[in-house]
Amino acid sequence: MTDFAELHSHLYGCLTVDDLYFLAERNTPRWQIFVDSWTKAHGTPPVMDGLMDPSNRRILEKHYHFKSASDFPKFQACFDLIIALSSTEPEELREIALRVAAREPAVHAEYRQLLSPFLPMDDFKARMKALALAFEESNRLNPKKTAKLAVSIPRRIDRANEYWIALQDLLQEDAVSRQIVGVDFCAQEEGNPPSAIAPLLASIQSFNTQHPDRALAILYHVGESFADKSVESAVRWIVEAARLGCHRLGHAIALGIDPEMFSLSTRQEIVRERMDQIQFELSELDSLQSAGLELEPDALKVELEQLERCGTESVTITYDSKRVRNLKLFQDWAMQEIKKTPAIIESCPTSNVRIAAIQGRHPIHRFLEAGIPVVIGADDPGIFDTDLPGEFQILESWGISAEEIAKLKARSLEVTSEKLVRRA
Ligand SMILES: [Zn+2]
Incomplete structure (x- = not known):
């Protein structure tokens, strides 16, 4: 079996049902977060009676596993179950990092972590440092695998700068900077165009030039959620993110989604x-x-x-016939423009099918036909009840050849954050 790297997964999204029982034992759950989110997404409250009873796992599985093609609020309700159960205090982060990395099927994995935007900066730094050191510990315990951290920071420019300054402080410590290899932009996409943080991205690139030993890959979720705009605008954001020098683009669904899906809508x-x-x-x-x-x-x-x-x-x-035709041509043009940049697309099959409820062909088919470099990620394998080998099987079931899948695996080992930005 060919080795592969996991380059798009969120640490807490990797949690299993057993990990949730572990958190429930450890912490005082903040149930209101989950109850409110679930009720808002489903219109009815969740079943709380017996939810955390390990002798009846089906209740928790039913609320935690996000298995049908649906929408973002219903996915968020599942993630809010994790948030309700977790404290993200340094010792919990360490234990979760060790658990997740020990069972990781990939030989190299980069985990992203977004912390509460309400944390004081000193707490943010202490927690990210704890995670970085936990991955260092994990790498000692599992010498055949490497686990690294990508720090997620908010997209809003007023907040993002503050986090970037804190992150640079963290990178001054060698043990920490060895493990933190990327900076990730995730969470709400709408209202936060890549162009708005162009100066910040330039600042990260200039840091990378000045500190090649501590350089960070820029990982940017884009074109995944575009409820407030046309598909064309979502495609444009993906081109902009690539042109602004983001190294890997998360999802980029709008770039390859079948335009016919929007016909007459x-x-x-x-x-x-x-x-x-x-x-x-x-x-x-x-x-x-x-x-x-x-x-x-x-x-x-x-x-x-x-x-x-x-x-x-x-x-x-x-979306009349002319607009649908133009959209397809615009996507094809955008793919060629992205090929002129070094950007790589991280495609997450199960995540896209379930959260974005993609109908028809998954965008990855068009990415591969266009010759864009792609890697595969499981995104939140715990919530989706999948893993990266399972994602490769899905590609196979979609008719993607064994040869192409072998190429995707080989590329994942070549475009790890460190290989992208810390080349000697
Ligand atoms: Zn993601």
């Missing part, structure tokens, strides 16, 4: 995004027209002027 797009999209199309006009897109620059300019004066919050985008 409408979406609401916030006016600012529609204006950004028009400006982008005008600035790339020649290239887009050469790629076959039917664009009318004069009509786009008129629309832009109208939007500047419209005073409404959002516009309705209708």
Whole structure:
């Protein structure tokens, strides 16, 4: 069997039902977090009676395993069960890191961790340091495998800078900087365009140049959740993230999703995004027209002027046959643009099918056809009740050849964060 690396998984999303019992024993659960989230997502409250009774595992499995194609709020309710049970105090982080890394099927794994945005910075640093040292301990205990940490920080620029300063402090310690190999941007995508944190990304890149021994790969979730915009705008965000120098792009569903899925449907797009999209199309006009897109620059300019004066919050985008055709061509163009950058896509099959309820072909087929470098991640294997070998089996069931799967595995070992940014 070929070795492979897990490059897209969230530490607490790897927890099993047994880990949840372990947390329930250890901590005082904050049940309201879970009850509120579940009730909001499902319209009915969860069954709390016997939920944490290990002699009846089915109740917990039913609430924790996210198995049907659904939506983000229902997924979040499952994640909020973890949040309700965890404290993320340093010793708990250590124990969870050791448990998860010990059973990891990949020979190299990078785990992402987002902590509560309400933590004081000193706590943030103490907890990330505890995790980094736990992975160092795990690597001593499991000498045939390596586990590393990617620190997740909020996308909002007002918060992100503060976290980046704290992260640089942490990286001054050798034992910590050996284990922290990436910085991850996750959580709410809507309202947080990659362009808004361009100065921060530039600052990380300049840090990388000055400190090649401590450089961090930039891992950026993008084009996964785009409820507030057109699919085209979500595709544009993916191109922007790649052009801004993000090393690996998480999910990028919008880039390869079947445009027919949107045929004859409408979406609401916030006016600012529609204006950004028009400006982008005008600035790339020649290239887009050469790629076959039917664009009318004069009509786009008129629309832009109208939007500047419209005073409404959002516009309705209708996916008629022309827009669906243009979307497919725009995605193809965007894939070629991304190929001009060093960016790699992390595709997470089960996660995408269940959270984004993708119908038809999974985007990975088009990524592979376009020749974009891709790696596979299990994302939150505990919640999805899957693992990375299971994800490769899913690819096989989708008709992806054994040869292609072997290539995906081989690439994962070549594009680990350290290999991307800490080359000698
Ligand atoms: Zn993820």
